[in-house]
Amino acid sequence: MMEQQIKxxxxxxxxxHVHHGRQRFAGVDPVTGKKDEWTxxxxxxxxxxxxxxTSRWAFRLCKTRxxxxxxxxxxxxxxSIGFCEREQKWxxxxxxxxxxxxxxxxxxxxxxxxxxxxxxxxxAEHPEEDxxxxxxxxxxxxxxxKRMAVAFAESVS
Numbered sequence: 001m002m003e004q005q006i007k008x009x010x011x012x013x014x015x016x017h018v019h020h021g022r023q024r025f026a027g028v029d030p031v032t033g034k035k036d037e038w039t040x041x042x043x044x045x046x047x048x049x050x051x052x053x054t055s056r057w058a059f060r061l062c063k064t065r066x067x068x069x070x071x072x073x074x075x076x077x078x079x080s081i082g083f084c085e086r087e088q089k090w091x092x093x094x095x096x097x098x099x100x101x102x103x104x105x106x107x108x109x110x111x112x113x114x115x116x117x118x119x120x121x122x123x124a125e126h127p128e129e130d131x132x133x134x135x136x137x138x139x140x141x142x143x144x145x146k147r148m149a150v151a152f153a154e155s156v157s
């Protein structure tokens with residue numbers, strides 16, 4: 001179990017907060033192997049407290065790209081999709097990739113939106129986890145574009 005202490009928070013106009021603090025794991029720290037040691041940390045969240053990632057990643061998403069990050073699903077704990085008002089696009093991302101989807105985009109054979117990040121065995125037991133879209137799916141609305149962003153984020157996670 002992890003314990004966090006926030007020493008200070010800086011709120012940015014671009015729509016994210018950067019927290020400075022420290023954390024420790026009950027028992028042995030998985031990184032250092034030491035017991036009950038505090039590790040200095042800096043992380044970024046949405047104003048609602050949803051985890052974005054590093055302060056650099058939050059700057060790139062929010063300030064540079066104009067994306068407002070959000071959780072792809074209420075049961076997630078890391079923001080992996082977001083909307084860019086300026087471009088009228090929904091973006092999906094992970095630590096490996098980022099891509100934007102707008103009205104008119106179509107799912108083609110081989111697209112990451114047409115696949116899932118789960119194994120076939122896992123999906124057989126948990127079909128509700130499959131966010132992939134069929135080849136030929138066309139985003140007719142921004143809600144459809146959001147579905148494409150969710151599918152992309154799930155695929156590359």
